[in-house]
Amino acid sequence: MLAYRLHKQAPINASSLTREEIADPEPQAAQILTKVLACGACHTDLHIVEGELSLHKKPIIPGHQVVGEVVGLSEGASRFEVGERVGLAWLAHTCGRCRFCISGRENLCQNALFTGYDIDGGFAQFVVAYEEFAYRIPQGFEPAEISPLLCGGIIGYRALRISGIKPGGRLGLYGFGNSAHIAIQVAVHWGCEVYVFSRTDAHRKLAGELGAVWTGKAEEAKPGMLDSAIIFAPAGELIPPAMEALDKGGKLVLAGIYMSPTPPLDYEKHLYYEKSIQSVANSERRDGEELLALAEEIPIKTEVEEYPLAEVNEVLMRLKEGKVQGGAVLMVSE
Ligand SMILES: [Zn+2]
Ligand SMILES: [Zn+2]
The missing domain is CATH 3.90.180.10 (Medium-chain alcohol dehydrogenases, catalytic domain)
Structure with missing residues (x-):
């Protein structure tokens, strides 16, 4: 061959x-x-x-x-x-x-x-x-259309799942590449309010077309605006503003394999009130199976x-x- x-x-x-x-x-x-x-x-x-x-x-x-x-x-x-x-x-x-x-x-x-x-x-x-x-x-689906689901799609879905977001919940997505443009379609399908943070105009426009209720830049986030958030961009400097944007009990998921150095966090501003952070490493088969079922359903x-x-x-x-x-x-x- x-x-x-x-x-x-x-x-x-x-x-x-x-x-x-x-x-x-x-x-x-x-x-x-x-x-x-x-x-x-x-x-x-x-x-x-x-x-x-x-x-x-x-x-x-x-x-x-x-x-x-x-x-x-x-x-x-x-x-x-x-x-x-x-x-x-x-x-x-x-x-x-x-x-x-x-x-x-x-x-x-x-x-x-x-x-x-x-x-x-x-x-x-x-x-x-x-x-x-x-x-x-x-x-x-055409074979090519399925292909992005099998890597970025699965990771985005797993991040969504472990973020604990509930139907109707307020979800923040930081960075809007391949994973996020699939994850947003699942989150919108679940009835979530999705807030997309990106520095790229074209990405914010696409996010709006895919159902984001709000798009803007990370520094425009208001404290307590989100129940859960996912950072897709490999940018450690996004962690403090994302943690600040979380409401009490909120969870931040880091979906990347690589991340630039993370700045220090302020306990009261970023972590108190039971806020948590979790990274994503690889995936389980159920992530792929559930995503592919949703891909057909949505x-x-x-x-x-x-x-x-x-x-x-x-x-x-x-x-x-x-x-x-x-x-x-x-x-x-x-
Ligand atoms: Zn890959
Ligand atoms: Zn084993």
């Missing part, structure tokens, strides 16, 4: 991932073989290429927002039938035995495997996956830019330069 593989980490350039003809992967026990139709590219792929994340497998095929069609089953794999469409996300496997798995927190599994990092991912014609970690894809609209797989290096370069609007999706048709 055709695959784009990383052999050596270095700043992204036109030949970071090399185009190669390699043997088709063979599904092992409990795995399915999937023909890739579309695979999103995100900043985590860029961090794997450039070395912010140390390599777990060499060479590796990155890509962890895969939408594909099942074309082969290993002996014993019975969850899907050949011909079904599936989605594969970052969480590729958990051990089921560590203290985190046993206590229902598989997102923190000590032995987790990740797609496009520990196991070859979707920047290729075929990929194998553990069937228990593949998602059923709802009807009525239905969620995603903004995507489609590119041929052959342009994968260029797409990662555009992502680094901040030139991609919405989700960047590589279409695999070769």
Whole structure:
């Protein structure tokens, strides 16, 4: 099959991932073989290429927002039938035995495997996956439209879930990129009042179109205006104003993997009255399953830019330069 593989980490350039003809992967026990139709590219792929994340497998095929069609089953794999469409996300496997798995927190599994990092991912014609970690894809969507749901969408949904926001509650979203533009559609569907904080005019405009009741900048927040808030931007300086904007008992969720240094907090202004802060690390399968069910029910609209797989290096370069609007999706048709 055709695959784009990383052999050596270095700043992204036109030949970071090399185009190669390699043997088709063979599904092992409990795995399915999937023909890739579309695979999103995100900043985590860029961090794997450039070395912010140390390599777990060499060479590796990155890509962890895969939408594909099942074309082969290993002996014993019975969850899907050949011909079904599936989605594969970052969480590729958990051990089921560590203290985190046993206590229902598989997102923190000590032995987790990740797609496009520990196991070859979707920047290729075929990929194998553990069937228990593949998602059923709802009807009525193009493969490219599903792809952003499988990374930023799942993280945004998990952040929403752990924020404890209730129907009719007042929710603040700080930063309005790929995750937030999906999360807002769920929050509005739940009947929440959504307040969007962004420095970008175009993002505030899109937030308004998607149902935000208020848009503005972080410094325009009033104390006590929010029941829950989520920071999507990797900007630690947003934490104090977001905490101040929370009402008593409010919760702030930090949805990013990276965050710039966080300024000191004032106990009385930012933390007292039972306010809390929690970060998001990876996701559980239920996050993906619940989000995909909501995607069909609402239905969620995603903004995507489609590119041929052959342009994968260029797409990662555009992502680094901040030139991609919405989700960047590589279409695999070769
Ligand atoms: Zn585990
Ligand atoms: Zn991702």
